[in-house]
Amino acid sequence: MAMTFLLACNSKKTEPVVESASVESSTEMTLTPEQQKAIGLTLDTITYRNLSTSLQANGKLELPPQNRAKVSILAGGIVKSIAVKEGEYVNEGQLLATLENMDLLQVQQDFLESNTNLVFLKAEFERQKELQKDNINAAKSVQSAENNYNSALVRQKTLEQKLKLYNINPQTLTAEKIRPSFTILSPITGHITRINISIGQFVDPNSMVFEIVDNRFLHIDLTIFEQDVHKVHVGQTLSFSDANDPMHTHTAKIFSINKSFEPNQQATIAHAKIMDVTETLLPGMFIQARINIDQNMISTLPDEAIISNGNEHYIFVVTAPDHFKEIQVRSGVSDMGFTEVIPLEELAKGSKVVVKGAYYLFSQLTKGEGEHHD
Numbered sequence: 001m002a003m004t005f006l007l008a009c010n011s012k013k014t015e016p017v018v019e020s021a022s023v024e025s026s027t028e029m030t031l032t033p034e035q036q037k038a039i040g041l042t043l044d045t046i047t048y049r050n051l052s053t054s055l056q057a058n059g060k061l062e063l064p065p066q067n068r069a070k071v072s073i074l075a076g077g078i079v080k081s082i083a084v085k086e087g088e089y090v091n092e093g094q095l096l097a098t099l100e101n102m103d104l105l106q107v108q109q110d111f112l113e114s115n116t117n118l119v120f121l122k123a124e125f126e127r128q129k130e131l132q133k134d135n136i137n138a139a140k141s142v143q144s145a146e147n148n149y150n151s152a153l154v155r156q157k158t159l160e161q162k163l164k165l166y167n168i169n170p171q172t173l174t175a176e177k178i179r180p181s182f183t184i185l186s187p188i189t190g191h192i193t194r195i196n197i198s199i200g201q202f203v204d205p206n207s208m209v210f211e212i213v214d215n216r217f218l219h220i221d222l223t224i225f226e227q228d229v230h231k232v233h234v235g236q237t238l239s240f241s242d243a244n245d246p247m248h249t250h251t252a253k254i255f256s257i258n259k260s261f262e263p264n265q266q267a268t269i270a271h272a273k274i275m276d277v278t279e280t281l282l283p284g285m286f287i288q289a290r291i292n293i294d295q296n297m298i299s300t301l302p303d304e305a306i307i308s309n310g311n312e313h314y315i316f317v318v319t320a321p322d323h324f325k326e327i328q329v330r331s332g333v334s335d336m337g338f339t340e341v342i343p344l345e346e347l348a349k350g351s352k353v354v355v356k357g358a359y360y361l362f363s364q365l366t367k368g369e370g371e372h373h374d
Helices: 033-038 103-133 139-165 226-231 358-373
Strands: 028-030 042-045 047-062 068-072 077-082 095-100 181-185 190-195 208-213 219-225 237-242 245-257 267-274 286-302 307-309 312-320 323-335 338-343 352-356
Touching (some): 047 226, 047 323, 219 286, 286 352, 307 358, 312 338, 323 358, 352 358
Antiparallel strands (some): 042 352, 047 219, 190 208, 286 338, 323 338
């Protein structure tokens, strides 16, 4: 039974109340254009979307060992300068600090003297070989010259490698370039996360002086329990968020799965590559993820278009201008604000469905049924 707008009887300014829908049966009703506008009713069609069932999993952001560096020094020294700050981005090979060690002077001197001696011994070896060809000397002299040359060559190569440990180029070292200082260079590209030295400090050999991380290669370690292992495989995508900031989501893809359970728990680890690493993602951060298990193109509607009444689900379809009919549907998987719907009666192709305002229509039908029962 139709109801009319209620109007105030006095001179006070009043707001109109939305007129109730005209209920024609237990499943059908009409709404005027004014009523539709008043309740914000909008229409759409059933559309096919790629929805997925998902598996909830917890995880942690990790870095591969090759993208995390703890920079140590093999020789001690006094810190003369520090070229970077914590949090700063550095490139591989960039100067981090300069240290001074007077023992380095002796290493450079020994290398240059070894080079000079090596040139002499090589020439002597070649001379002895030529003399042997002319039967002027004995083979023993050639062998002695060769041994002396080889011993000097080994010493020269050893000193060369020692200089490289100090980041000194042996090929360009000359007497004029001898210096007591050596540099520490960044072994990777990334951000400085820790500096363990100060100006003037003596640093012992093998001390860890810098820590660097390259967060571009962050990935997720997801805990997958035994009952879910068969559902997860390489190539699946997932969405995840920081456990403390669930509103900001990111995407990732599983690239490998461990082949054994973790100690003391019936779970394994799935590794996922993050599609777009942002500065807010940090190593060690705990995350919550939804792994997309199965993906199918299915008929869907926005969640708010579907009315649930107990175990039954309904939508409202436009059957004529301003005329709406309640249709029972079977609902399926839900994802990202959409739900699979299968109408239990055939609908015309392109049928318009109420996507906003469905609850109002349902309440009018329910009220109409109550009035008919009076």
